Amino acid sequence: MHRSGATMAWNVFKFCTALRGLGSIMILLVLGVVGVSYYSVVLTNFGPALYDGGLDSLTAVVVLILFHCLLVMLLWSYFSVVLTDPGSIPANWRPALDEERGEADPLNNGSEFNGLQTNPSNQRIRYCRKCNQLKPPRCHHCSVCGRCVLKMDHHCVWVVNCVGALNYKYFLLFLFYTFLETSLVTLALLPHFIAFFSDVEIPGTPGTLATTFLSFVLNLAFALSVLGFLIMHISLVAANTTTIEAYEKKTTPKWRYDLGRKKNFEQVFGTDKRYWFIPAYSDEDLRRMPALQGLEYPSKPDFDSQEF
Template identity: 30%
Template sequence: MIIRSGGSAGVGDKGEGGSEVWGSGMDVSSPYIRFFLGGRLVFGPDIRALFLTLFLILVPVALFCAFVSRGLVDAFPHRLGYLIVAISLIFSALIVILLLLTSATDPGIVPRNAHPPDADDECETSSISTSCLGSQTGPVSLPPMKNVTVNGIVVKVKYCKTCMLYRPPRCSHCSICDNCIERFDHHCPWVGQCIGKRNYRYFFMFVSTTNLLSLYVFVFCWVNIKKIMEAHHCNIWRALVKSPASGILIMYTFVVSWFLGGLTAFHLYLIITNQTTYENYRYRYERKMNPFNLGCARNFKDIFCTGMASSRINFRAKVNADRSSSFNASSYLGGGTTTNSSDMHKMKNFDIEVGRRQAVDIDECKETDSQTRSSVGGVGADRCEG
């Protein structure tokens, strides 16, 4: 993934003290991120998983409305059967909306740096801030970890070689999306997106609401079987033969409810204790103090009753047409201009994660250098020599 600026203040612009800063018009150009509606919708790499998830949700509801609801409409007086069907449709619409919100929301992508941060930066003595994360100058020899203070407790933050920044507390790099995600919980294959700071509440509401719909269909399929048994004076097996859709949905929703019920309970526990799935797996806070736990009430408030944090990246920023297929060469060669993306594969031997030099073929170096010298000011030769 390449992050570049589409605004007036972009990569290579100078901020206070001569340090490079990120402008307000940032954009992400990546095969791992998919944009729709001019950047209003930001999907993960496996967007096709959405269609499978929608299929697994909507097909059972369609079977319920098409076959099971007939018996319920006839069995219940005063049009209560129609109300039962309407509630299932409302649940389904809400679930689809929550699924799209979960999948199409920026989970909290942290913009990459154009250069490694300054090794002399003293951010480790205090809580990490945006200015600390955005430093983009200095040598590439950096400590792998820093100590920062969170609510009076010292925690370690790691340096991300791919994004060339010290991750904020609770941030982790997703190997599937290839991005650092704030308050990283996990990468969910069912929604095709990372679950992080900005879409966790939608994810929890999606899972819990889908579980409620599954239980709802499960209960009323049994009610339908019971009504058939009473109307035809038959046993349960004959009733299942008369309404095979009820039997199929009972088995399906039973399995789904066990899975989603356990997942809902697990995430309720995480919310109460202010943990993420990643932290629960890696750190086991019951063995030591959790610096992020503010108490049950405040933990719930932080998840459900606070405004959504602003995205660090302006996905709707305009990018010039002549730059739409280019990437920032300064991330790799130390310059401030761009090189055509068709030449990007020729630079694959450079260690772009930490700016180190790797052993490369000298002929390939010379070819790459000749193509980039005019735009980068001759710095390519320094990379290839030696």
């Protein structure tokens, strides 16, 4: 039995190592899909159509403007997720006192730091045995990154990073603009795709025709798959929960951080509407909304339950 457990731990370790090893390969794959789409939409089909005149030129202008605008927002959001640290526990972090409940500081009640993880009286204090440190609320340890991440949602191989408190909004925007961009490409190339199965003679070389066909299939597949993820994460934002928390709390009808859909949305996107659709926050929101920093989260005042 012990040997079986050791084998499972070793397999998990190798799996996590493999995920870390993907690294820039996934980034190159994303850029490859973008490149194929750009070649088929801009260089092969709608770029040359600008010189056809009439309705074809007007359609090409509209498609190219939308394509480039969405592409800029997609890449901006994507690299914001890739390059932004999802949130790490500050050095020497300690839980704040809850003066309204009259709670004493558990670190000054005669209990040793290493005893916090097993002391039943300190159920509100969370401790990571792997990192050997205290954990803020909603913080989880990522086995791939090898560290605790603030408000961790999941580790995403596509962005080669954890999705957490500081880059979750950017991840959602990446999904949103990816869905819009892939849907646009799918609809724009649909007539060309249909022409493959008709008797109409299609202009172009075999290489450009193959690229157009491949681009349509890839974008259709991404649009459908991203739509599923987008719907799932919209429901998570509406309930102010993460993928991990939704799994852990299972069928629990109440959730202490569910403040209503409007406030739940603001916990992720901020209150400044000018920044809702760009991967950034206003200075005012960062200053007055602790939840955006990933360490403190408002909860229902009348809800008394144990933290995860």
